[in-house]
Amino acid sequence: MIDNRAETTAALKTHAKNMRRLCLQMAYSCGGSAHLGGGLSLIEATAVLYGAVMNTAHCYEYAARDKFILSKGHGVLGFYAALAEFGVIDEKLLDTFLQDGSDLIAHPVMKPELGLETSSGSLGQGISMAAGLALAAKKKGYSFQTYVLCGNGESNEGSVWEACMSAVNFGLDNFTLFLDNNHMQSDGCSENVMNVSDKYAGMLKALGFQVIEIDGNDIGQVYDAFMEPHVPGRPKAIVGNTVKGKGVSFMENNNDWHHGRLTKDQFEAALAEVEAAR
Amino acid sequence: MIEINRSKARLWSRLGARATLGQAILEAAKERDDFYVMSADLAQSSGLVRFREEFPDRFINAGIAEQNMIGLAAGMAKDGTNVFATSFSPFVTMRACEQVRMNMGYMQLNIKTVGLGSGLIMAQLGNSHFGIEDGAVMRAIPGMTVIDPADGVEIVKTVEALCDYKKPAYLRLTGGPGLPIVYEGDIDFQIGKAIQVREGKDISIIATGTMVYYGKAAAEILAQKGIDAAVIDMHTIKPLDSACVDAQLDKKLIVTVEEASIVGGLGSAVAEHLAAKRNKPAQLMLGIKDCFPHAGSYQYLLEQCGLTGEQIAADIEAAFGQMA
Numbered sequence: 094m095i096d097n098r099a100e101t102t103a104a105l106k107t108h109a110k111n112m113r114r115l116c117l118q119m120a121y122s123c124g125g126s127a128h129l130g131g132g133l134s135l136i137e138a139t140a141v142l143y144g145a146v147m148n149t150a151h152c153y154e155y156a157a158r159d160k161f162i163l164s165k166g167h168g169v170l171g172f173y174a175a176l177a178e179f180g181v182i183d184e185k186l187l188d189t190f191l192q193d194g195s196d197l198i199a200h201p202v203m204k205p206e207l208g209l210e211t212s213s214g215s216l217g218q219g220i221s222m223a224a225g226l227a228l229a230a231k232k233k234g235y236s237f238q239t240y241v242l243c244g245n246g247e248s249n250e251g252s253v254w255e256a257c258m259s260a261v262n263f264g265l266d267n268f269t270l271f272l273d274n275n276h277m278q279s280d281g282c283s284e285n286v287m288n289v290s291d292k293y294a295g296m297l298k299a300l301g302f303q304v305i306e307i308d309g310n311d312i313g314q315v316y317d318a319f320m321e322p323h324v325p326g327r328p329k330a331i332v333g334n335t336v337k338g339k340g341v342s343f344m345e346n347n348n349d350w351h352h353g354r355l356t357k358d359q360f361e362a363a364l365a366e367v368e369a370a371r
Numbered sequence: 372m373i374e375i376n377r378s379k380a381r382l383w384s385r386l387g388a389r390a391t392l393g394q395a396i397l398e399a400a401k402e403r404d405d406f407y408v409m410s411a412d413l414a415q416s417s418g419l420v421r422f423r424e425e426f427p428d429r430f431i432n433a434g435i436a437e438q439n440m441i442g443l444a445a446g447m448a449k450d451g452t453n454v455f456a457t458s459f460s461p462f463v464t465m466r467a468c469e470q471v472r473m474n475m476g477y478m479q480l481n482i483k484t485v486g487l488g489s490g491l492i493m494a495q496l497g498n499s500h501f502g503i504e505d506g507a508v509m510r511a512i513p514g515m516t517v518i519d520p521a522d523g524v525e526i527v528k529t530v531e532a533l534c535d536y537k538k539p540a541y542l543r544l545t546g547g548p549g550l551p552i553v554y555e556g557d558i559d560f561q562i563g564k565a566i567q568v569r570e571g572k573d574i575s576i577i578a579t580g581t582m583v584y585y586g587k588a589a590a591e592i593l594a595q596k597g598i599d600a601a602v603i604d605m606h607t608i609k610p611l612d613s614a615c616v617d618a619q620l621d622k623k624l625i626v627t628v629e630e631a632s633i634v635g636g637l638g639s640a641v642a643e644h645l646a647a648k649r650n651k652p653a654q655l656m657l658g659i660k661d662c663f664p665h666a667g668s669y670q671y672l673l674e675q676c677g678l679t680g681e682q683i684a685a686d687i688e689a690a691f692g693q694m695a
Binding site for chain 1: 433436439441443444469
């Protein structure tokens with residue numbers, strides 16, 4: 094880890110670019126459809142977490158290894174890409190994405206030795222799991238931090254708010270929620286489905302979270318938000334306003350790419366755009 | 372190990388299933404510090420108040436939020452720690468069903484859910500609180516163990532066994548204060564191994580939960596009518612003791628009795644096992660007949676569902692008559 098903020102964030106920006114390339118390669122080479130939009134919106138969060146924040150070496154013992162829970166399980170592209178980019182798994186493993194017998198399917202399947210702490214895919218459950226991990230850490234004196242990433246569409250689930258309530262109740266200042274708030278969901282714009290995505294930050298604040306609202310696709314802002322110390326006795330929430338499909342102009346805010354299949358031309362165009370980005 | 376004797380068996384009978392659970396957990400906690408207990412705002416109703424007072428660090432109240440309780444339990448159990456998560460049976464098995472499925476089924480985390488007041492004991496509170504389908508729903512989840520103890524002694528033995536059981540399980544508690552006594556002393560209790568409580572050569576009554584007592588009562592009545600009935604306590608509904616079921620194939624009739632729906636529970640488990648056998652006795656399935664009974668006193672409900680000793684005996688006698 095590099096101490097200097099400017100150098101670190103510059104390096105993370107390169108990592109994020111590589112991760113977008115890995116996402117596109119996985120999505121194209123799997124030969125089928127993949128959740129590109131929601132995978133690309135969370136890249137900066139996983140890049141910062143795996144590149145600068147978490148102690149993730151999978152060989153570390155349970156009590157010391159920081160925990161990351163991908164509650165929006167369909168965001169795997171941005172998750173698997175981080176695991177490969179930061180050496181938790183071999184990049185070659187990404188070639189198996191969605192192939193029969195692979196450990197890397199469309200929603201994470203628990204396999205701690207591959208950095209996959211839990212199985213997810215059913216929305217609204219990861220925050221409870223993360224709160225339980227953080228609560229156990231407090232009770233048992235484990236040093237690990239728990240990070241959970243959830244989506245704005247996912248936050249329609251009532252269980253998300255049960256979990257948030259309990260994180261405040263138990264004073265989990267070893268728990269950080271990153272809300273990938275891309276303002277879209279499966280059926281399109283959240284404002285046409287469940288029009289509250291601009292209210293989540295206020296809801297979390299009202300519950301008693303330490304809330305930091307940022308541009309969730311700005312590496313510097315994401316880095317600073319994760320680095321900001323916890324207020325003692327309070328869980329932290331980073332509401333990252335993001336763009337679904339971020340980094341590929343024909344995917345951005347276009348819900349055809351919530352779960353879509355790339356043609357060769359589209360793949361090449363997307364890859365060229367990601368490579369050209371500064 | 373909790374000492375078990377006749378006076379304790381009587382005490383647990385007076386206390387009923389829920390308070391006995393609380394006692395068993397309290398006693399186990401004094402001997403070992405490797406488990407947590409959770410409640411969804413029902414510590415009072417679960418006999419867990421003394422445990423909460425004596426072991427405040429090991430008791431976690433999730434509030435009235437069963438889905439989150441199971442998720443929290445999963446996080447707590449992620450390092451292998453045993454977590455008992457308790458609530459009334461429909462809330463912990465059905466309100467939180469998908470959390471149970473993901474965390475206890477898919478991830479096989481070491482959680483023990485306890486369904487309090489299952490079956491019909493919630494009486495006048497109505498079907499919202501009854502445990503009719505809870506066992507069936509839990510049994511359908513891959514990798515889940517389902518246990519329905521017969522009486523206070525067996526509840527205590529089950530809690531002890533679950534403390535050492537490194538798999539997810541659902542503990543279904545039927546019956547209330549004045550719990551019928553099947554066992555007056557210690558028993559050899561093993562998860563997945565049925566207990567024969569009465570020998571008999573004509574028919575076999577395979578029962579679970581409170582119905583072990585009522586099945587035994589029915590067998591005594593049948594004995595006076597010349598029908599010799601074996602009674603088996605199938606406390607573990609899943610994994611089913613299939614060897615024990617196979618040992619009943621020489622009988623003229625197999626009867627399953629449960630304080631639960633006849634859809635998907637013990638009767639179904641036995642029938643599923645027997646389906647492929649060529650020569651097998653007929654099976655009479657007794658339980659709640661795929662309906663929401665009209666709420667009222669526990670006795671009123673048992674009678675409505677045909678689950679008293681006399682009614683069970685009468686149904687068996689009629690079925691046995693058709694066999695001849």
